[in-house]
Amino acid sequence: MAEPAFSVCVYCGSRPGDNPAYTQVAQAVGQWIGAHHGQLVYGGGRSGLMGTVAEATRLAGGRVVGVIPQALVDKELANRQCDELHIVQTMHERKAMMAERSDAFLALPGGIGTFEELFEVWTWRQLGYHDKPLGLLNVVGYYDGLLGFLQTSVSSGFMGEWQMGLLHSGSDASELLQSLVEQAGTNARQIPLRSVI
Structure with a gap:
């Protein structure tokens, strides 16, 4: 396979959630990445939304890098169908490698692991x-409460609007992915991730 056009790190749940819309959007994200000759970097599991986005990427012709x-x-249940499956020793190694291998980050619905990953990279x-x-993909209002709370943090003086401006949210997977990839640009891989460990 040729060098991927871009690399997107996707954070999402290892469970499917209780609304079919969550699985549908994970499929849409994977299909978009694959159809645009991209690479998915994710947590390496094959269950829940993690498995869904990886399989959809693979079936659409994209490259899949898992780190677990x-x-x-x-x-x-590590996904052995990844093009690359990196088994590391710690969560710190996992997150650092995922960040290093990516041009952009996108959070789908998920639980505390997804929240922690998003907030750390933010x-x-x-x-x-x-x-x-x-990017934060707000499917069927899943993140409405979180976005509202973040605005409370701004209005209470603990965050600035410029910090909120660093997180792009939307409900349309294709539009948000297109925006992230365009923002990342062709020079994204040349920007090193400075050590945070």
């Missing part, structure tokens, strides 16, 4: 450790 800690290989962005775009 040894301790989670059995729990998350924090790294505001501190200048990287200059890669961040």
Whole structure:
């Protein structure tokens, strides 16, 4: 396979959630990445939305890179169909490798692991450790409450609007992905991720 046109890190749940729309959007994200000759970087599991986005990317002709800690290989049922499956020792290694291999970041619905990954990479962005775009895919209002709370943080003086401006949210997978890839640009891989560990 030729060099991918871009590389998107997708954070999402290892469970499918209770609304079929979550699975549908994970499929749409994977199909878009594959159809646009891109590469998916994700947590390496084959269950839940993680497995869905990886399989959809693969079937659409995209490249799939999974990164999973040894301790989670059995729990998350590591996806052996990845083009690259990296088994690491710690969550710190996992997140650093995922960030290093990506041009942009996108969060789909998920639980505390997804929240933690998104907030960490957002924090790294505001501190200048990287200059890669961040997206939050708000499917059927899943993140309405979170976005509302974040605005409360701004109005309460704990965050600035410029920090909110670093996180691009939307409900249309294709539009948000297109925007992230365009923001990343062709020079995205040349911007090193400064060490945060």
